[in-house]
Amino acid sequence: xxxxxxxxxxxxxxxxxxxxxxxxxxxxxxxxxxxxxxxxxxxxxxxxxxxxxxxxxxxxxxxxxxxxxxxxxxxxxxxxxxxxxxxxxxxxxxxxxxxxxxxxxxxxxxxxxxxxxxxxxxxxxxxxxxxxxxxxxxxxxxxxxxxxxxxxxxxxxxxxxxxxxxxxxxxxxxxxxxxxxxxxxxxxxxxxxxxxxxxxxxxxxxxxxxxxxxxxxxxxxxxxxxxxxxxxxxxxxxxxxxxxxxxxxxxxxxxxxxxxxxxxxxxxxxxxxxxxxxxxxxxxxxxxxxxxxxxxxxxxxxxxxxxxxxxxxxxxxxxxxxxxxxxxxxxxxxxxxxxxxxxxxxxxxxxxxxxxxxxxxxxxxxxxxxxxxxxxxxxxxxxxxxxxxxxxxxxxxxxxxxxxxxxxxxxxxxxxxxxxxxxxxxxxxxxxxxxxxxxxx
Amino acid sequence: xxxxxxxxxxxxxxxxxxxxxxxxxxxxxxxxxxxxxxxxxxxxxxxxxxxxxxxxxxxxxxxxxxxxxxxxxxxxxxxxxxxxxxxxxxxxxxxxxxxxxxxxxxxxxxxxxxxxxxxxxxxxxxxxxxxxxxxxxxxxxxxxxxxxxxxxxxxxxxxxxxxxxxxxxxxxxxxxxxxxxxxxxxxxxxxxxxxxxxxxxxxxxxxxxxxxxxxxxxxxxxxxxxxxxxxx
Numbered sequence: 001x002x003x004x005x006x007x008x009x010x011x012x013x014x015x016x017x018x019x020x021x022x023x024x025x026x027x028x029x030x031x032x033x034x035x036x037x038x039x040x041x042x043x044x045x046x047x048x049x050x051x052x053x054x055x056x057x058x059x060x061x062x063x064x065x066x067x068x069x070x071x072x073x074x075x076x077x078x079x080x081x082x083x084x085x086x087x088x089x090x091x092x093x094x095x096x097x098x099x100x101x102x103x104x105x106x107x108x109x110x111x112x113x114x115x116x117x118x119x120x121x122x123x124x125x126x127x128x129x130x131x132x133x134x135x136x137x138x139x140x141x142x143x144x145x146x147x148x149x150x151x152x153x154x155x156x157x158x159x160x161x162x163x164x165x166x167x168x169x170x171x172x173x174x175x176x177x178x179x180x181x182x183x184x185x186x187x188x189x190x191x192x193x194x195x196x197x198x199x200x201x202x203x204x205x206x207x208x209x210x211x212x213x214x215x216x217x218x219x220x221x222x223x224x225x226x227x228x229x230x231x232x233x234x235x236x237x238x239x240x241x242x243x244x245x246x247x248x249x250x251x252x253x254x255x256x257x258x259x260x261x262x263x264x265x266x267x268x269x270x271x272x273x274x275x276x277x278x279x280x281x282x283x284x285x286x287x288x289x290x291x292x293x294x295x296x297x298x299x300x301x302x303x304x305x306x307x308x309x310x311x312x313x314x315x316x317x318x319x320x321x322x323x324x325x326x327x328x329x330x331x332x333x334x335x336x337x338x339x340x341x342x343x344x345x346x347x348x349x350x351x352x353x354x355x356x357x358x359x360x361x362x363x364x365x366x367x368x369x370x371x372x373x374x375x376x377x378x379x380x381x382x383x384x385x386x387x388x389x390x391x392x393x394x395x396x397x398x399x400x401x402x403x404x405x406x407x408x409x410x411x412x413x414x415x416x417x418x419x420x421x422x423x424x425x426x427x428x429x430x431x432x433x434x435x436x437x438x439x440x441x
Numbered sequence: 442x443x444x445x446x447x448x449x450x451x452x453x454x455x456x457x458x459x460x461x462x463x464x465x466x467x468x469x470x471x472x473x474x475x476x477x478x479x480x481x482x483x484x485x486x487x488x489x490x491x492x493x494x495x496x497x498x499x500x501x502x503x504x505x506x507x508x509x510x511x512x513x514x515x516x517x518x519x520x521x522x523x524x525x526x527x528x529x530x531x532x533x534x535x536x537x538x539x540x541x542x543x544x545x546x547x548x549x550x551x552x553x554x555x556x557x558x559x560x561x562x563x564x565x566x567x568x569x570x571x572x573x574x575x576x577x578x579x580x581x582x583x584x585x586x587x588x589x590x591x592x593x594x595x596x597x598x599x600x601x602x603x604x605x606x607x608x609x610x611x612x613x614x615x616x617x618x619x620x621x622x623x624x625x626x627x628x629x630x631x632x633x634x635x636x637x638x639x640x641x642x643x644x645x646x647x648x649x650x651x652x653x654x655x656x657x658x659x660x661x662x663x664x665x666x667x668x669x670x671x672x673x
Contacts, residue, residue, distance in 0.1 A: 337527020
């Protein structure tokens, strides 16, 4: 049985090699289909992996409460100063009233100039607590992060990001040096490692770049800089008064996330008549991203399925021609004792060899998706650097991720295509009258 | 005397489109003793090809019985007939009918392959037969690399490989020049001398004369029976 099988396969291969161009063209259809499945799915996976990774960075156990600027005419306070957003009281209320809470990390961010000697840079000044480092998956390159003691004493200490350090201290170790923000001096106690900026996901989550940050204790920010930010514009001044930019609430169990978000929502609603805050639930985003990816994959599989169908029709076409052309051979084989099923298995094995070869080649080229994409990007960047730079980040930086299921599925489907589309021509060959077939010229 | 094959009152009707019935065989009875060498002659349309197809188990008689090697094969189904062909019959055709993409040895091997015998003993037997018909140095050649006479010799080796009850030859020299035809006829004669039963269709009287006896067909019936050899 085993040898018979291999012999059938070998003879099939032999017949196919007799018509190399024809067989090659038949293979091409399947090859393109299989490669398309693997490539498209890999690119889709790449895009959604980026998004999901960013969402996971936010922490699936977290609920992010952010200050949001309300429509301009509804504000607390008067005059040119807009007061809105989360209050320190909100933080206290959340800590006091949410039973499922593991921790809550408040944060306030302000954009200011920072200087060291003659070096000046624009930085995001982040007032935060000691937990901010771990929560954002940041790591220290030098020194240490802010401590609880710094916070209690409202010390003038700062931890600087990678880009800030490069801008202010191009040639020296920043630890122990004093940087100036407005009229205050802060001693640098640490520097964080560089972190790849994340692209915006949409909704209320914007792009996040941690590298131009300066971290100071939240208490220090409150006393030294204050809640008010005045922006001078041509002819007018605008002021914003925000107590906290963001509170990140972590719960113990991922199951508690939705419930906790509801509690926070109702808690805040009572004290905020205006919609000046937003609640972001990364878990929910993740779920949406996964659904989106599933639909995307489904669409890709559909497209690739059409490609394989076309390939299959090509194979059937060629096999029908082959069967007609080899009518006499079929007659000879029948006369020498081949049963109908022998003829079926002969032609079926030929189609399966064709489609499986196309499938195997497709898998091979499928695995080349990464080098091909990065090569194309490199070449494209050489010829049209402007166009490349203008592309959205998630397309420009796309790293295709080959999905194992797509490789397995594409190959199996290609073999199945061979069987399905080979069956009719093979049946037709087997049903021929041996006498007629022998007489065929 | 033991019979290699026997047809008794065999009829074969073809129904054409439009319901017209063509009676290709109208009651033919022949005994073929073992070691027989028969030539069947007749004009086209006489039914000689139909008779050969029935004898070769490529076609079933509408009525009548066909006993091959002691077994009644007239009511077998397609699969069983295929089996009979690969085990008990050898075919030699006018146009050789070798499979172009297979080598000499692989062509000879085909009947054994369809018996399900792919042993190395089978392979050795094929090589021996190729040597016997004088093609020992061309085992891996393809049919198109051989002359017509050589191709027909491969076909003869193929017809012998399953040690058949009967060898059926359909105009075996029809496509060959007379010298090569003579070679093939000598080969058939020596096979017959070694005990093989041969049934040959031809329309050349001098080829038919090489057989022990000649049967003439006309209008689906056996016309005459002229014994030429000792075995009648």
